[in-house]
Amino acid sequence: MALLGCGVVGTEVVRLLREQAVDLAARVGAPLELAGIAVRRPDKVRAGVPEELLTTDAQGLVTRDDVDIVIEVIGGIEPARTLMLEAMKTGKSVITANKALLAEDGATLFAAAREYGADLYYEASVAGAIPLLRPLRESLVGDHVHRVLGIVNGTTNYILDQMDTHGAGFNDALEEAQALGYAEADPTADVEGFDAAAKAAILAQLAFHTPVGAADVHREGITEVSAADVAGAKGMDCVVKLLAICERVPSEGGRNGRGVSVRVYPAMIPRSHPLASVREAYNAVFVEAESAGSLMFYGAGAGGAPTASAILGDLVAVARNVVGGTPGPVEVTYAKLPVLPMGETVTRYYIQLDVADEAGVLATVAEEFARHGVSIQAVRQVGLGEEAQLVVVTHRAPDAALSATVEVLRGLEMVREVASVMRVEGEE
């Protein structure tokens, strides 16, 4: 077998392969031998990694005759995509942790796996150590999944947790996440929601047997989450979490639904909700299926050793398939459900307004909600002299109607400021 990349994850894969060689061989029914490790900088010191296996010729390594399984932990789009395609073309099976590539161009990789009869396993690409993709791909494949809802990015969960528990501002919490090694030097993929959106696309595709790519996912990051948002959530006995939500949208008839909604954004969830207690850099995912009911998966979503654990699980499965001469399950995206625009997604809003404390203000604000067909669930007003703080929580309504209401409120003279707008998930 060949390893492409030997960084945070790859180094741990090498360590586990060496430490557990005897057990792994017994579980597979054949020894697992590492033929080579492709890296960029062969001279870099890598503890526990045999130097003689290092090479900069990744292309040569994946096409070697004595390699039948390729593990890709380089990351990014190229050269990872070309190397994986080359490997499959020459009859090798591939294991990858590369969510960015799977969400960007998974279709090309899955087509190649089908065409060349190769295995393509990617458990480590979503939620690190947590077994989540195999349950969706195999255990739940006979069920009808309605919804997948989860916290799939550890860095942002750590930042939001610090803001909630210690009252930290976004920038301070981010700096702390970087110091602890959770966030990258360039944290854009995490804090802008790209990482979670890629994972949401992978989850939705598996859950609904329908093609979903990163571009289909509505994405909002956490950079705009303010101390006021977090305080507002506390006042509602809620907590702010970056959620990945994949939902089947029901239709009048038809079992498959009208389409699917796939989205990532920060939202309030009640403190009583199990996802609210997911602290620090942990991940957790809820799966709601027709017959299985609600299932929750929880654990370490990142880090070298947890991610390597998921890769070794895939490795044993793929190696058993190689030994048995039978490939594993292939992706099926037969359902081809449309991914609905965010405006059609039904959700709830929490809106905090600073308004003039005068007669008729509440009535005017309420009138705007009614005019857009949005039903109000609760209103709370606190008088602060000449001004008042007005908090409105809505019932479920199409996102387009909710955001249009907020736009109108922003333009009202009596509304001094729209201090906080946040979606509310996890109840109703």
Ligand code: NDP
């Ligand atoms: P790192 O940046 O730590 O490691 C990347 C490795 O790829 C390095 O060894 C680097 O070589 C090598 N590399 C880069 N470019 C090339 C190239 N052109 N040819 C050969 N080798 C190359 O990344 P991680 O280990 O953190 O992540 C790897 C993958 O795992 C990514 O897809 C990531 O999204 C995914 N993942 C990571 C998790 C984590 O917690 N880190 C969690 C879940 C998934 P060199 O060392 O010489 O620079």
Ligand code: HSE
């Ligand atoms: N940056 C990711 C996270 C790593 O913070 O969860 C694993 O995908």
